[in-house]
Amino acid sequence: MRAIVIGGGIVGLSSAWFLQTSGWQVTVVDRNDFGDNCSYGNAGYVCPSHFIPLATPGIIRQGLKWMWNSESPFYVEPRLSWPLLRWAWLFAKNATAERVTAAAVPLRDIALFSQQTYHEWSSLPGMEMAYEKKGLLEYFQTSEKEAHAHHVREDALRLGIRAEMLTREAVQAMEPQTTLNIKGALYFPDDAHLYPNKLMHSLRSALAGLGVTFKGNEIVKGFSMDQQQIRQVVTTRHRYDAEAVVLAAGAWSSDLVRQLGLSLPMVGGRGYSLTLENSSNNLNHPAVLMEGRVALTPMDGNKIRFGGTMEITNTTRAPRMKRVKGIIHAVERYLPDFQIPFPAPDKIWYGFRPCSADGLPYIGRSSKARNLVIATGHAMIGLSLGAGTGRLVSELLNEQQPSVNLRPYDPERFG
Ligand SMILES: Cc1cc2nc3c(=O)[nH]c(=O)nc-3n(C[C@H](O)[C@H](O)[C@H](O)COP(=O)(O)OP(=O)(O)OC[C@H]3O[C@@H](n4cnc5c(N)ncnc54)[C@H](O)[C@@H]3O)c2cc1C
Numbered sequence: 001m002r003a004i005v006i007g008g009g010i011v012g013l014s015s016a017w018f019l020q021t022s023g024w025q026v027t028v029v030d031r032n033d034f035g036d037n038c039s040y041g042n043a044g045y046v047c048p049s050h051f052i053p054l055a056t057p058g059i060i061r062q063g064l065k066w067m068w069n070s071e072s073p074f075y076v077e078p079r080l081s082w083p084l085l086r087w088a089w090l091f092a093k094n095a096t097a098e099r100v101t102a103a104a105v106p107l108r109d110i111a112l113f114s115q116q117t118y119h120e121w122s123s124l125p126g127m128e129m130a131y132e133k134k135g136l137l138e139y140f141q142t143s144e145k146e147a148h149a150h151h152v153r154e155d156a157l158r159l160g161i162r163a164e165m166l167t168r169e170a171v172q173a174m175e176p177q178t179t180l181n182i183k184g185a186l187y188f189p190d191d192a193h194l195y196p197n198k199l200m201h202s203l204r205s206a207l208a209g210l211g212v213t214f215k216g217n218e219i220v221k222g223f224s225m226d227q228q229q230i231r232q233v234v235t236t237r238h239r240y241d242a243e244a245v246v247l248a249a250g251a252w253s254s255d256l257v258r259q260l261g262l263s264l265p266m267v268g269g270r271g272y273s274l275t276l277e278n279s280s281n282n283l284n285h286p287a288v289l290m291e292g293r294v295a296l297t298p299m300d301g302n303k304i305r306f307g308g309t310m311e312i313t314n315t316t317r318a319p320r321m322k323r324v325k326g327i328i329h330a331v332e333r334y335l336p337d338f339q340i341p342f343p344a345p346d347k348i349w350y351g352f353r354p355c356s357a358d359g360l361p362y363i364g365r366s367s368k369a370r371n372l373v374i375a376t377g378h379a380m381i382g383l384s385l386g387a388g389t390g391r392l393v394s395e396l397l398n399e400q401q402p403s404v405n406l407r408p409y410d411p412e413r414f415g
Pocket residue numbers: 006007008009010011012029030031032036037038039040041042043044045046218219220221248249250251252253256269270271272273295307308309350351352353354375376377378379380381382383384385
């Protein structure tokens with residue numbers, strides 16, 4: 001049985017892994033050469049603590065304020081686009097306390113399931129990913145964010161996720177090599193992190209060893225249909241016969257399914273990162289700067305990565321360097337000993353997060369094509385949920401009972 005996976009990001013490669021190991025003959029097709037996509041330069045958090053979706057009450061007011069600051073962590077490029085307007089309308093509709101509460105259990109369940117998969121992978125011979133379970137610190141500087149951290153901690157404990165409030169002194173003792181300009185932190189001891197670049201390379205070579213075929217520099221343009229099934233996946237170079245198709249094309253997925261008559265409200269949310277090697281600026285634990293909305297991750301022994309910003313923009317737009325300055329300035333406000341030289345443009349990485357309208361991924365079958373499984377829309381937590389999503393994809397195509405309730409992820413929930 002042949003399966004075509006569209007997209008060589010973490011979701012596509014994880015799907016390929018679980019399909020190939022369960023007897024499918026998998027081909028992964030990507031528009032690029034498998035050397036980079038959103039799954040490479042991210043912050044590497046594998047984080048059950050992230051059970052709050054992007055659409056939260058107050059985000060729109062805050063976002064509007066940030067719109068006028070070129071270094072701010074959030075920006076929506078104003079443009080007349082029907083998909084963008086529809087996404088924004090649905091996003092606003094979902095930014096309520098009730099929806100956030102309803103999203104927490106599904107996000108926790110898939111995150112724990114996925115973390116377990118990374119844990120298993122990390123002990124496989126040859127699967128290098130620098131996986132570490134050291135927890136995650138969320139630094140706050142203001143009373144407002146401290147109060148928010150208290151609420152998040154209570155919600156986490158209700159969900160069975162361990163969370164502790166730490167004083168500045170306690171955090172400083174965990175990070176003795178640098179001065180922390182913080183009021184305290186919320187600590188999630190059970191979060192993990194990894195080095196995404198290493199994971200992606202390892203996964204790819206492991207898949208090649210298992211017999212998966214990779215077709216790079218081929219853009220999937222469409223599908224040849226018969227009796228509500230995809231018979232062929234049509235690319236710029238070939239037509240591939242398929243008994244099953246997995247759509248894991250990240251921020252580009254909605255363009256592809258539109259031609260099947262399916263609406264998948266989604267936008268690309270650009271984020272930037274820079275990675276220092278053998279730097280004297282380092283930390284022992286991954287950290288989120290709550291007010292600054294920046295992620296810092298010490299990874300793979302001698303590296304530290306700084307990542308952030310959510311820029312809803314066209315995927316062809318040139319990078320905005322002022323946003324990178326914003327990341328560096330935020331780090332310096334919390335960690336005054338850190339001196340980060342502004343990197344050369346080729347050292348600045350960026351990627352587009354596939355942002356669904358309600359912060360929950362789209363995972364499931366589609367009524368438009370019976371042999372298609374959609375797996376995308378993971379926004380800020382696609383690395384964290386990626387391995388678990390791949391496993392769920394294979395459970396669906398193998399007609400097994402999914403390990404996680406998939407109803408909240410229905411790709412057709414917006415009609
Ligand atoms: C700065 C930053 C920090 C982040 N930090 C974290 C984090 O710490 N933890 C976390 O969980 N998540 C994080 N994320 C989010 C995470 O990186 C993404 O959610 C995840 O990588 C999405 O994976 P994906 O496989 O869905 O998409 P991608 O990795 O984007 O892969 C999609 C692939 O599909 C291909 N494609 C698209 N269209 C076509 C087509 N028509 N034909 C063929 N191929 C196609 C693309 O070329 C691409 O290779 C972060 C993101 C950013 C930007």
